Amino acid sequence: MAPVRVSVVIASTRPTRIGHHVADWVLAGLRDLAAPAGRTVEVTVHDLRELALPFLDEPGQPADGHYVHDHTRQWSAAMSATDALVLVMPEYNRGYNAALKNAIDYLYAEWDGLPVGLVGYGWHGASYAKSALQQTLERVKMTVVDGPGLSFEETLTQEGEVRADDEAQAALDTMLGELVTTARTPG
Ligand SMILES: Cc1cc2nc3c(=O)[nH]c(=O)nc-3n(C[C@H](O)[C@H](O)[C@H](O)COP(=O)(O)O)c2cc1C
Numbered sequence: 001m002a003p004v005r006v007s008v009v010i011a012s013t014r015p016t017r018i019g020h021h022v023a024d025w026v027l028a029g030l031r032d033l034a035a036p037a038g039r040t041v042e043v044t045v046h047d048l049r050e051l052a053l054p055f056l057d058e059p060g061q062p063a064d065g066h067y068v069h070d071h072t073r074q075w076s077a078a079m080s081a082t083d084a085l086v087l088v089m090p091e092y093n094r095g096y097n098a099a100l101k102n103a104i105d106y107l108y109a110e111w112d113g114l115p116v117g118l119v120g121y122g123w124h125g126a127s128y129a130k131s132a133l134q135q136t137l138e139r140v141k142m143t144v145v146d147g148p149g150l151s152f153e154e155t156l157t158q159e160g161e162v163r164a165d166d167e168a169q170a171a172l173d174t175m176l177g178e179l180v181t182t183a184r185t186p187g
Helices: 019-032 068-078 098-105 121-138 166-181
Strands: 004-010 040-049 086-091 115-122 143-151
Touching: 004 166, 019 040, 019 068, 019 115, 019 166, 040 098, 068 166, 086 121, 086 166, 098 121, 115 166, 121 143, 143 166
Parallel strands: 004 040, 004 086, 086 115, 115 143
Antiparallel strands: none
8 A cells, every 4th residue: 555645844934943853753743643543654854945946936826736946846746745734833923934934825736635744833832823824725626634832931941952742743743643533655
């Protein structure tokens, strides 16, 4: 049976970001995850800082799917080859970060039916960012699976050290389990 292909997106692009530390915690959770019977889990990290998509520069509507730029085609191919997605996302000014919105706006059909788990971090677990993002993800027909929100001075230091308590760890494990069992079927 084909592996379940899980993509983990590091949304922050700041030079002094901590998002990659939170992503490491997610990757450890994926390593410990029991794969669905007869399948393996294949994990790919997509770092929006490395991807460096320009502000949306496609002349056509993403919903039409006619892409003229290589960066769009590469991003499209990566997300088409994804069965379940995890977004590791900071909260900026009670929203989610602009690079993440831009990356979502580039595509359309690629998102259809894709289960997506949200791992937010910031003060109060990035709850505003997660709630704002939910509306966007529903618009592009992704299936949102809620996940942990790491909070400064509780489960995360401002330097990026994850100190997950039982609740946060259980929220991550439950989210990852649900993502792999509801993963999109290739084809
Ligand atoms: C532009 C900006 C706005 C921010 N606004 C919020 C906010 O509204 N809520 C919050 O919890 N943290 C906020 N923060 C703090 C971030 O949660 C914190 O800097 C975190 O480390 C950002 O993730 P990153 O380092 O991976 O980019 C903000 C940070 C920046 C840079």
